[in-house]
Amino acid sequence: MMIDHYGGRHTTESQPAVAAFEEAVGCLALHRPGVPEAIAKALAADPGLVAGHALRGLASVILARAECVDAARQDHARAVTLLGIGKQASDDERALVSALGKALQGCLLAAADALDSVVAERPTAFLLLKLSHALRFMAGDLGGMLATTRRSLPAWVDGRPGAGFVYGCHAFGLEEAGALDEAERFGVRAAALEPGDAWALHAVAHVHETRMRIDEGAAWLERSRPHWADCNNFRFHLSWHLALFELERGRAERVLALYDADVRPTPTDDFRDVANAASLLWRLAQEGVPVGDRWSELASIARRRTQDVTLVFASLHHLLSLVGAGARTEALALAESLRAAQGDQADVVRQVGADVARVILDLGGDGVIARAAQRLPLLGGSHAQRDVFLRTLALAAADRGDRAGYEAVLACRSGLRREDRFASLAAERLARAEAALQRRVA
Incomplete structure (x- = not known):
């Protein structure tokens, strides 16, 4: 069992595979290009990296195009095969594969639930939390999006890898729930920890727009442009x-x-x-x-x-x-x-x-x-x-x-x-x- 930089658990002995997967998760968190390439590198190092197949499949599903969903089915089939050949999979890997299977059935909320089942037991499972947030956002489950981060928050401290990104997710959920003061505090805190966290910058921009603070909102985005100009x-x-x-x-x-x-x-x-x-x-x-x-x-x-x-x-x-x-x-x-x-x-x-x-x-x-x-x-x-x-x-x-x-x-x-x-x-x-x-x- 190997644990990556963001707390993800992998049944592999390949350090290069885990390092490349960490790169993919980092790009995903920062909304930067490079996720597909990093996953490809991880799978080249270890074709049996279950999380690599599952994450690539979930990333395809989130694109919400029929041909991308078809491609994700191949990743799911490969991941299921790996789990079925006696591989001693981690909870993270099983949750990712389960979530992908449910998402392929068009059940985005059930997919998020599968991820949250692990997050509930281990709130610092960053990738699973981030993916749950994305799926609930797509599915219109704003309450569930906030509930997941709210439950997880006590386990996160500023020095833990991924903490700023979690605060950014929480800020966005708070904004959508109308808790604007708290949303702004968490968004600013997230951006201070992770200046390149475009999702946190985005959450604060939402607060400005909701309050019709037009000049402040435009200035916030212009000041932070160097941090998001290289996003995907x-x-x-x-x-x-x-x-x-x-x-x-x-x-x-x-x-x-x-x-x-x-x-x-x-x-x-x-x-x-x-x-x-x-x-x-x-x-x-x-x-x-x-x-x-x-x-x-x-x-x-x-x-x-x-x-x-x-x-x-x-x-x-x-x-x-x-x-x-x-x-x-x-x-x-x-x-x-x-x-x-x-x-x-x-x-x-x-x-x-x-x-x-x-x-x-x-x-x-x-x-x-x-x-x-x-x-x-x-x-x-x-x-x-x-x-x-x-x-x-x-x-x-x-x-x-x-x-x-x-x-x-x-x-x-x-x-x-x-x-x-x-x-x-x-x-x-x-x-x-x-x-x-x-x-x-x-």
């Missing part, structure tokens, strides 16, 4: 946050410049990058800002994903891209494909996904808007990411003159942030719609 595609997301601050300032040209240079500098097919781009363009369009032909490349990606409903959160952002580009036929086809979602995501479609799609497509329906607003957290992602859908629901209600639906959405939204520029825009739209209805009645 997570740097696009932090640039997205910068763009949101600029949008709140009313600087549309600056937002578009950030979009081109930092949010969408390359046309990737990663759903997180697409979500950044589509949601930002959608917000700009809602505020009447011309975005040129920027929808076209997003729509080309979305057309390839009309049958891929691995993650409803991703599918709804592809739907925004198709509607934004005027590709209504493909948009309707994607909305229809949501019925094929499996595992946890099938429930997400039933509970909220189908309703949100109807509103995006302007298909009407009684009670859809208020119901969707209340259930929106089930989509996964953060409050800031889902706000594009809350804004869409609010404007749909406003344009229909549906005051009850509008107030239901605004009640959900006001509980998440202080009043912003959009609130005034929505109120003006509702007033115009109500005035038009009164004129028709008269």
